Amino acid sequence: MIPSMMLAAATTVVHASLPSASLMMVMPEEVLSIGSIVLMLVAAWGGQGSTRLISWASVAVLAGAMIALLGPASSGGVAFDGLFRADAFAAFSKVLIYGASAVAILMAPRFFQQTSGDNLRPEYPVLILLSACGMGMMVSAGDLLVLYVGLELQSLAAYVLASFMRRDTRSAEAGLKYFVLGALASGILLYGISLVYGFSGTTLFSGIAEAYAGIAPGTHNYGLMFGLVFVFAGLAFKMSAVPFHMWTPDVYEGAPTPVTAFFASAPKVAAMGLAVRVAVEAMGPAVDEWRQIVIFASLASIIFGAVAAIGQSNIKRLLAYSSINNVGFVLVGLAAGTQAGVAAVLFYLTVYVVMTLGGFLVVLQMRGADGQPVETISSLSGMSRTRPGLALAMAIFMFSLAGIPPLLGFNAKLAVFNAAVEAGLYPLAVVGFVASVIGAYYYLRVIKVMYFDEPVGEGFAKSGDVVEGGLITAAAVFVSPVGWVLLAPLGLATMAAAKALF
Numbered sequence: 291m292i293p294s295m296m297l298a299a300a301t302t303v304v305h306a307s308l309p310s311a312s313l314m315m316v317m318p319e320e321v322l323s324i325g326s327i328v329l330m331l332v333a334a335w336g337g338q339g340s341t342r343l344i345s346w347a348s349v350a351v352l353a354g355a356m357i358a359l360l361g362p363a364s365s366g367g368v369a370f371d372g373l374f375r376a377d378a379f380a381a382f383s384k385v386l387i388y389g390a391s392a393v394a395i396l397m398a399p400r401f402f403q404q405t406s407g408d409n410l411r412p413e414y415p416v417l418i419l420l421s422a423c424g425m426g427m428m429v430s431a432g433d434l435l436v437l438y439v440g441l442e443l444q445s446l447a448a449y450v451l452a453s454f455m456r457r458d459t460r461s462a463e464a465g466l467k468y469f470v471l472g473a474l475a476s477g478i479l480l481y482g483i484s485l486v487y488g489f490s491g492t493t494l495f496s497g498i499a500e501a502y503a504g505i506a507p508g509t510h511n512y513g514l515m516f517g518l519v520f521v522f523a524g525l526a527f528k529m530s531a532v533p534f535h536m537w538t539p540d541v542y543e544g545a546p547t548p549v550t551a552f553f554a555s556a557p558k559v560a561a562m563g564l565a566v567r568v569a570v571e572a573m574g575p576a577v578d579e580w581r582q583i584v585i586f587a588s589l590a591s592i593i594f595g596a597v598a599a600i601g602q603s604n605i606k607r608l609l610a611y612s613s614i615n616n617v618g619f620v621l622v623g624l625a626a627g628t629q630a631g632v633a634a635v636l637f638y639l640t641v642y643v644v645m646t647l648g649g650f651l652v653v654l655q656m657r658g659a660d661g662q663p664v665e666t667i668s669s670l671s672g673m674s675r676t677r678p679g680l681a682l683a684m685a686i687f688m689f690s691l692a693g694i695p696p697l698l699g700f701n702a703k704l705a706v707f708n709a710a711v712e713a714g715l716y717p718l719a720v721v722g723f724v725a726s727v728i729g730a731y732y733y734l735r736v737i738k739v740m741y742f743d744e745p746v747g748e749g750f751a752k753s754g755d756v757v758e759g760g761l762i763t764a765a766a767v768f769v770s771p772v773g774w775v776l777l778a779p780l781g782l783a784t785m786a787a788a789k790a791l792f
Contacts, residue, residue: 315366321354321358326416329347333413345412372496373435374427379563379791380426387425387556387559391422391556397757400654414451418552421447423443428441428561433495435483445472448557449465449472451545452465460544461545467541475523485516485517496571502575522565531587531588531618532587532591532594532614532618542554551646554609556643558639559643566624566632577627584621588718594614595613595616595617596615596726599615603666603668605667619702619726623638630712631706631713634705637780637781637784641701648686649684649688667735668746670736692729697769698768698773706722
């Protein structure tokens, strides 16, 4: 009698501790959720005058979310009966997401201060916090419904951010286009989720993997296969992969530049992290099926992103096509379907985020004598003579995006191509390598304009902003040969994160 009572009591204790253990694993999301709600209340009572306070407090909240990753949030395993995954892969992705989100907040004040009609409002950093919370759920999802909830939380905040400049026609148009096409992509994703659920009987990734593994050799479960196609189509929209890229150039051009920098960095990491987790954990047994989709999207994105960017005259549109092109290279690593491939994806994303944020920080410096933004590539003419330091930083980012050694962009491309070769995907590696030469043209054109064309007017006005200058310098140093000292620790971290999925 007594042993049975002790066993029952012990069981009660274990079950009672499970919710608290799960709550410890979602601590970063709790920090972001509570922080955003509190700051939203501060904004409601503090009004426009609280903008600066809320911006810095939001950066502190993101730093707190990073600190919360130490412990169970990065190594706890499975939470809430499989709905949520707290592992090294999710933790690595969240560090990139939170870091990019913090930079997007820090680069906003001066942009809105010098933009007539639309000042920075305290809602801006709060929306980024909510979006970051959704992105954290995306990369930690262990269930299709958690996947969708996280994705929609990120997307709804992003729609508002795209149209944040209410008096600007381009910004309003960008928000509307993003919303309409985003709703279409969500519908496609939901249809795929319903098919996968209907033919597997579960929304948990582990159960879906069992359903795919249960398909007998030589037979086909068309419901699961069509579900796979629609799920990847919905995710392709979020990562701007061809043929679901159509929203990217218009939204990037119309949205405020800090918002564009945010869209080009953090959501890309979240979408790729989510795609990797779905491909490896939920649909790992169907690797031959989804690999065909990924290879097509990869090559189409690399080639189209390179060719379409050649005729662009707006620097933000050029960087939009650059992001499409880079997503194609990231998908090369995913197509490998191996631990080395996933590690290459994470390494590429790390370097890509720094290069892209650095490029957009330079774009923020492009302002005429009247302080108004200038976005044409021709306005960069002769910048090496009027703003030599800024021109050098932009040249480093462009060379790195082109994959020219010894900058880290070369190492990133080399990593994904090596993973593809090790997986036996020789045609993919060869075509991707050749297509990368096309993409180098429009990056080099920007450098040619800065260093070989005659200056136009007096050049860009100096900002004197210490925060922006420090961020540009840090990004340029990271992707320069100095960054090679980080290759070894970064390689170990990406491999450890990839191992969590296998």
